Amino acid sequence: MRATLKKIKAGKKYITALLVPLQKKKLIVLRGKHGYVMCGYLNLKVAEKFDDVAVKIVGVSSLNDAFRASVHSCTSAAARLGIKKGQPVKDILAKIA
Numbered sequence: 326m327r328a329t330l331k332k333i334k335a336g337k338k339y340i341t342a343l344l345v346p347l348q349k350k351k352l353i354v355l356r357g358k359h360g361y362v363m364c365g366y367l368n369l370k371v372a373e374k375f376d377d378v379a380v381k382i383v384g385v386s387s388l389n390d391a392f393r394a395s396v397h398s399c400t401s402a403a404a405r406l407g408i409k410k411g412q413p414v415k416d417i418l419a420k421i422a
Contacts, residue, residue: 336419360421
């Protein structure tokens with residue numbers, strides 16, 4: 326299986342959606358100019374250390390799952406943008422784009 330890279334419209338801007346098949350699961354990242362949404366593979370504590378605007382989602386195995394997911398947790402930099410636990414990912418994409 327090959328990696329998938331897509332450009333997705335978020336409001337008036339775009340984000341990059343990346344899905345990389347690994348051995349048993351998939352790595353999923355939705356990246357914008359101002360921050361990113363990441364699957365459970367990535368370490369939120371490290372993102373916090375670098376003051377990244379980062380949002381963690383869990384239980385996703387496709388890009389469609391990622392867009393339908395809700396915020397599991399986020400860095401304090403993301404919280405300063407008004408991103409909160411439980412928000413739908415589709416509602417926060419314009420903030421990170």
